[in-house]
Amino acid sequence: MADEAPEARDPATAAGAPLADTDKSPEELRSEIAEAREDLGETVEQLAAKADVKTRAHEAVEDAKGRAHDKVEEGKTQVRQAADRAQATAQQKRAEGISTDDVRGAAQTGVEQAKANPALAVAAGVGAALLVILILRRRRA
Numbered sequence: 001m002a003d004e005a006p007e008a009r010d011p012a013t014a015a016g017a018p019l020a021d022t023d024k025s026p027e028e029l030r031s032e033i034a035e036a037r038e039d040l041g042e043t044v045e046q047l048a049a050k051a052d053v054k055t056r057a058h059e060a061v062e063d064a065k066g067r068a069h070d071k072v073e074e075g076k077t078q079v080r081q082a083a084d085r086a087q088a089t090a091q092q093k094r095a096e097g098i099s100t101d102d103v104r105g106a107a108q109t110g111v112e113q114a115k116a117n118p119a120l121a122v123a124a125g126v127g128a129a130l131l132v133i134l135i136l137r138r139r140r141a
Helices: 026-051 053-096 100-116 118-140
Strands: none
Touching: 026 053, 053 118, 100 118
């Protein structure tokens, strides 16, 4: 090993690269070190967050709950709108003198359409229930 050049023994300078940039002041080096430490700290925090399975699972559950709540609210709005339309239609048909048999025929058509589009089936069902309730109330009054 005595025959080897000093650069070959030192791994940092083996490739001919200097150990440090000598053009920088100690204050600049300290600043770079502080910045590198901060970046490393942020990276460690990000890795720790990814490794925290319990927290990630909890966040996923909360996100799913939020989406489900939004869908329920959307469904409620659609049902309310369908009920309002059914009530308006019922009032209009009563004013036109439409019979119960006509309503039954329309209900049968609604059932066929509901089979074709299940999403509307719920709204139509609520609307039909409201229509029946309105008719029954009118008969009792």
